[in-house]
Amino acid sequence: MPSLVDSAVQILEAADPQDKIALTHAAAEAWRQRAIPVLGTRRPPMRPARPARPELLRPGDMPKRRLGGEAGRIALLHALAHIELNAIDLSWDLIARFATAETPRGFFDDWVKVADEEALHHDLLSRRLRELGSSYGALPAHDGLWQAAEETAEDFLGRLSVVPLVLEARGLDVTPETVERLERAGDPDSARILQRIYTDEIGHVGAGRRWFEWECAREGRPPVPIYHALVRRYFRAKLKRPFNVPARDLAGFAAAFYEPLAD
Incomplete structure (x- = not known):
């Protein structure tokens, strides 16, 4: 099993959301079991890998969303699933980018837990979209969420x-x-x-x-x-x-x- 930082980079480089979720749960469990060290040799990418869909638009180009009707609820859940996918990567990027030998273990305990929960959130939303006859990637999503990470x-x-x-x-x-x-x-x-x-x-x-x-x-x-x-x-x-x-x-x-x- 790679180190926690190397695992974080591997997750950031995983384009498929289901791969990202599975790798997150595996790394979180290894960390809870104290089976892996913190530091590694890899550095995080500036941007995480993403699947071919959803189409990523500028925030101002996104269609307006209303909650009324099933189509509106699907649009809402899709937007939230996109936020949670970014949240998985934001948690791992925080670990990979800012880990040092002096960082307390409690920091990693907290942010591994956060990443694990964000992965669960994305999975729950994706499953719900499928129950409603849609899927993550079926609608466009905006690409502004990673701007804060880059800056x-x-x-x-x-x-x-x-x-x-x-x-x-x-x-x-x-x-x-x-x-x-x-x-x-x-x-x-x-x-x-x-x-x-x-x-x-x-x-x-x-x-x-x-x-x-x-x-x-x-x-x-x-x-x-x-x-x-x-x-x-x-x-x-x-x-x-x-x-x-x-x-x-x-x-x-x-x-x-x-x-x-x-x-």
Whole structure:
């Protein structure tokens, strides 16, 4: 079995989503069993491998999506499946790109767990799409999700500030309403999947906050103003209200971080 970092690079280079999922679960289990070392010899690619489909468009070129009707729910689930596929790679890229001999084991415990859960999320959504007569790749998807990774490829705190602490935190804000809309639309199976994703991602935001604060403490820098500066540098937009304060509080993500950046 290759090292954790080498496994992460192998997963990033796997184009087929099912291969990516299987390799993720295998690497996560090996890590939990303490069967592999951390560091290796390989470096992550700037962009992960992707299947031939879905067609990737610029965000502004994506068709508008409405939840009404089965077609709307399929479009929603497809978009979420694409987000979760990117989330698998974002977790492994964080490990592969920023691992050092001094990084605490707890960091890898957290992010391997995150990657393993993101793989489960993508698989659940893909299975649900097939149950509805569609599949991942049947619709276009936008290619803006990896931009944050490219822009923070050399900035550990920047990566944490934008990916878990802006993008995933935003998921905490919007997912409960989406769950309710799916239930009202008579689709409890899809609603249960989103509820599972929502519950797991409270932990993902918590991991982002924990390691952001750890790195700030290690560098002797105040976390809240550093977060503000990095979000303004890399996200370059106001954060959207309303915030799901109870979920953010469960993640230990205090309002002092995000409220001053809101519209």
